[in-house]
Amino acid sequence: MQKVLMTHKSLFGALAAALLFFPSTAMAFPDDAAELRQIIATQFGGNANAYVKEEASDFRRMACRNRADLVQQLLDDGLTVSDIPFRTLEPFYKCAFDENEWDALELIIDPGTLAVIEQEAGSLSLPLQDPVYRNDYKATRLLLENGAHTIDNRRWTRGVLTKDGHRLNIAGFAVRKNLDEVLRALEDAGYGEIVADARQPGFWDIVFNVGTGGEIGGGFGGLLGGVADIAAGAALGGSTSDFLIASAGSAVLDSGSGGGAALSQISDSELQRKLARYLATVEMPRGAEPQSIDTANSENMPAIPKTDVLGELERLADLRDRGVLTKEEFEAIKATIIEGS
Structure with a gap:
């Protein structure tokens, strides 16, 4: 027994000596x-x-x-x-x-990296969610200016809301919750027109109903139903805007508290332009150029280097290797990157 203990002591002593001569290579945080x-x-x-x-x-x-x-x-x-x-x-x-x-x-911060993180995020871990819910001006503006755009990636939004539609959703939430710092961040990031639309009473109800086929589009479901019912209503003698307003349910559509013109005073083409800005499958009226806040705000957005094609492809390959992208998705995006270079 004593011999065993001596052996253990010898091993322990040898280990301690080794640690003295071969210290850990891990460096302390500077x-x-x-x-x-x-x-x-x-x-x-x-x-x-x-x-x-x-x-x-x-x-x-x-x-x-x-x-x-x-x-x-x-x-x-x-x-x-x-x-x-x-x-x-x-x-x-x-x-x-x-x-x-x-x-x-x-x-x-890099818009490309942020876009991937936002795309991969779960429904409760989107980068903008916490800053918006906390009414945090600095964080909200920083993320908005670098391309983050959503606090809701549930299924109903997919293929329905454009990026500006998601920003309208944020602005509408901020209006309803009196999140003044979030609204200020949106305005200072270049999205003042979106904030103005969100303040218009009943406007979000219209966008939501047309997009989801809710009160307006119950017949066919989804956006197709909404647009189809609008067309049917207009064909029966009312204008598109009249039909939308009549179908908005209990929304208050006047100019008393929202700022700007009442929805009833907006022309059909202007209303369609607004809907096309926020909803992915509503077409722009003929003769109207799509208005993208991304373009208007490009001066405030950090530039993404177009020459770093190799770096972008390496990041893309990393996503494929981690199983985030399928092989087909990888090839499609790679072709887009190479074509754009």
């Missing part, structure tokens, strides 16, 4: 930008991207702790954000969302 700069210079040859690749967990922690000073140091040391793999960027973004910390994310 205290400040100066320490991070020294680490990158001495251990990664001045290559900030190599640091992020090797220390992905610390990179994520920079978002969790909102260490904008450290992210800025990475950029000062030449960090190329487009070269960071999606699997490294995604945890950074999600920790910023979870911790409600935005300064570090703001320095490297």
Whole structure:
């Protein structure tokens, strides 16, 4: 028995000695930008991207702790954000969302990455949901300006609402809940006309009913039913706008509290233009150019480099490898990227 104990003690002593001679290679999280700069210079040859690749967990922690000073140091040391793999960027973004910390994310946020995260998100984890529900101006504006557009990805919205339709949904929710900071964020991000439409009493009811085939379109279901019933109503002697207004149920359609013109004063073509902006399968009236807030707001949107085709294809391949995209979807999107380059 004593011999066994001595053997165990010897092994323990040898292990302790080995740990002294071979310390752990894991580095401590840098205290400040100066320490991070020294680490990158001495251990990664001045290559900030190599640091992020090797220390992905610390990179994520920079978002969790909102260490904008450290992210800025990475950029000062030449960090190329487009070269960071999606699997490294995604945890950074999600920790910023979870911790409600935005300064570090703001320095490297990328519309393409955000679009993928929003597309993959579950119905209760969309990037914009928490900022909107908390009436957070800064976070809502940051995400809107970088392409996030929805707080609702349930089945009824798919193939029904355009991106602007989703933004109208956000604005309508903010109007109903008196979320003034969200409305201000929408306006400052370039979506003032959408906010004005959302403030118009009854307008969202019309968009929703036409889109889902609700009170207006019960006969055939979905958008087709809504549009078909509108056409039938107009053929019986009323204008399109008259039929829409009559079919909006209990909505209050006047100019008393919503600002702007009453819906009854909007021409048929103008109403159709508005519906086409927000609903995916309503056609623009003849002679009218589609008005896209994405185009109007492009000056405020961070540019997505068109020359980084290889980087985009690598991210696409990463999504395919993780099972997010099927092989067919991968090939279709790849062809679009190559054609657009």
